[in-house]
Amino acid sequence: MASLDSVLSCIDLNLDRSLGRLFDLLRIPSISTDPNYKGECRRAADYLAGDLAAIGFAASVRDTNGHPMVLARHEGPEGAPHVLFYGHYDVQPVDPIELWTSEPFEPVVKEAPDGSKRIVARGAADDKGQLMTFVEACRAFKAETGSLPCGVTILFEGEEESGSPSLLPFLEAHRDELKADAALVCDTNMWDRRTPAISTGLRGLVGEEIVIKAASRDLHSGYYGGAAANPLHILSKIVADLHDETGRVTIPGFYDGVGEVPDAVKAQWDNLGFSEQAFLGEVGLSVPAGEKGRSVLEQTWSRPTAEVNGMIGGYTGAGFKTVIAAEARAKISFRLVFDQDPAAIREAFRAFVTAKLPADCTVEFHAHGGSGAIQLPFDSPWIAAAREALTDEWPNEAAMIGMGGSIPIAGEFKHRLGMETLLVGFGNGDDAIHSPNEKYEMTSFHKGQRSWARILDRLGKGVAV
Incomplete structure (x- = not known):
């Protein structure tokens, strides 16, 4: 000493x-x-x-x-x-x-x-x-x-x-x-x-960019509206389906390898004096999202996520253009915890998306990094x-x-x-x-x-x- x-x-x-x-x-x-x-x-x-x-x-x-x-x-x-x-x-x-x-x-x-x-x-x-x-x-x-x-x-x-x-x-x-x-x-x-x-x-990280394609070119929404597949509709539906009504991710096998935090550690987190209201209030929010029944600290420290980081397609300039886009894109990231396998998550996500595509649409996947928790x-x-x-x-x-x-x-x-x-x-x-x-x-x-x-x-x- x-x-x-x-x-x-x-x-x-x-x-x-x-x-x-x-x-x-x-x-x-x-x-x-x-x-x-x-x-x-x-x-x-x-x-x-x-x-x-x-x-x-x-x-x-x-x-x-x-x-x-x-x-x-x-x-x-x-x-x-x-x-x-x-x-x-x-x-x-x-x-x-x-x-x-x-x-x-x-x-x-x-x-x-x-x-x-x-x-x-x-x-x-x-x-x-x-x-x-x-x-x-x-x-x-x-x-x-x-x-x-x-x-x-x-x-x-x-x-x-x-x-x-x-x-x-x-x-x-x-x-x-x-x-x-x-x-x-x-x-x-x-x-x-x-x-x-x-x-x-x-938390680990897996990033995926998806590109959904339908028609061979952008279409007039008057001539083709209702008859032609709309990649933006398809992509929006896929994104919406990523979570159920309780906030859980619906990709099959997504929670494989996700453990629970011991009660003693949760109790220590509860005693840190963390304010969920202040944490969200700093960014203009007030209601916790994510998985129901989980505290904000649990959600951000020990639970996996699927987040849409960006979506684009069709006409996004000034004014208005009545068009059905030929393709739509989204950038989606997954934060991983415990023993989740980045490669397995990527494969499961791609299978999830592919299974939801109409017959005459295609999808491309572009990987953006992958590391385990x-x-x-x-x-x-x-x-x-x-x-x-x-x-x-x-x-x-x-x-x-x-x-x-x-x-x-x-x-x-x-x-x-x-x-x-x-x-x-x-x-x-x-x-x-x-x-x-x-x-x-x-x-x-x-x-x-x-x-x-x-x-x-x-x-x-x-x-x-």
């Missing part, structure tokens, strides 16, 4: 220095989606590799077909777990620049109306501030103890904000170097400013260890939450490298990631370092798996 206390004191005493290092990284405009910033992405990778090497990691910059990866490794004590920490150094473009109140790549600390302080810069929360909390925790351990409590491999990529095209080939090519007992991902949020969170589940066992010892460590640091007990969105890398760590992913981050919902005036709370940066130090210390004591 004495060594952990000294590590935490080291973090406290060196907060200004750690902030300076973060500022150095934030000043690098590593925008991955814009080819004009290719050199800046490499500069960010070089900076991180050099910083990790300076604290004793075997660190290198690895070339890919796109932006480089940073890979670093530090051994831990014999018998201790080895973890893989993932983050990304690339950032989003800054547009619209006129809405920023300070220069996006000149980080500043600003005082909020409540007196708290926040770091404002592009990448402050997504993901440079987050990843540096972990690096600084490792730095403090090395400074105070000369070692780390467990083995650590670090992977920083430079294409997360542009689709990660080089990531999967890199994982396959470097499987042996990346293998670990568990993965740690920091690209997530707290429940609130006083309550840290561990994300135990991420991630669900850590609710009794996972990795969760238990992290929760204990986080609760020691923050005013409130760490919450076990779900996530409605998808982080594909977590799925790849599971399916390609065979390890569970522990999702712990210190962002806040109002950090304005991807938007002007992105910020990261100073409390998140400071206590995030302390939290990772506690987690590493706790993991170093062993995890019974």
Whole structure:
């Protein structure tokens, strides 16, 4: 315990220095989606590799077909777990620049109306501030103890904000170097400013675009109306049939692999103080949709969905045109949970659509990605260890939450490298990631370092798996 206390004191005493290092990284405009910033992405990778090497990691910059990866490794004590920490150094473009109140790549600390302080810069929360909390925790351990409590491999990529095209080939090519007992991902949020969170589940994602075709050309609705098949009518009927009157998805086999959340976890969710009225009210709604008998948190964290993201066909310009379109299109996405199989969902959906087509109509399907959900066992010892460590640091007990969105890398760590992913981050919902005036709370940066130090210390004591 004495060594952990000294590590935490080291973090406290060196907060200004750690902030300076973060500022150095934030000043690098590593925008991955814009080819004009290719050199800046490499500069960010070089900076991180050099910083990790300076604290004793075997660190290198690895070339890919796109932006480089940073890979670093530090051994831990014999018998201790080895973890893989993932983050990304690339950032989003800054547009619209006129809405920023300070220069996006000149980080500043600003005082909020409540007196708290926040770091404002592009990448402050997504993901440079987050990843540096972990690096600084490792730095403090090395400074105070000369070692780390467990083995650590670090992977920083430079294409997360542009689709990660080089990531999967890199994982396959470097499987042996990346293998670990568990993965740690920091690209997530707290429940609130006083309550840290561990994300135990991420929904998977399947995207499908369908094109229904009927006549060989657009038709005059006076000459052909009533006699000719109308793809918009057909598509609308198919979309309407995706759900029954209780909100359940009607595709056969859709719920295969969908489990139930334990009652104890549901009870914890009920105690989080979440307001369904406030959640929906922020976007001008008041009545929960979806499956009847399910809370909003259940619906967004642990239940699968079928959502229509867009429909188009026929004349949509100004004025009016009496036409029966030759084709109609829809983009439909499915959020998956637990053990749902993305390939099986895609196949079942295509069969569902095909079975509802009139004889003289055709359909084309275009796949848009597919990844399975991630669900850590609710009794996972990795969760238990992290929760204990986080609760020691923050005013409130760490919450076990779900996530409605998808982080594909977590799925790849599971399916390609065979390890569970522990999702712990210190962002806040109002950090304005991807938007002007992105910020990261100073409390998140400071206590995030302390939290990772506690987690590493706790993991170093062993995890019974």
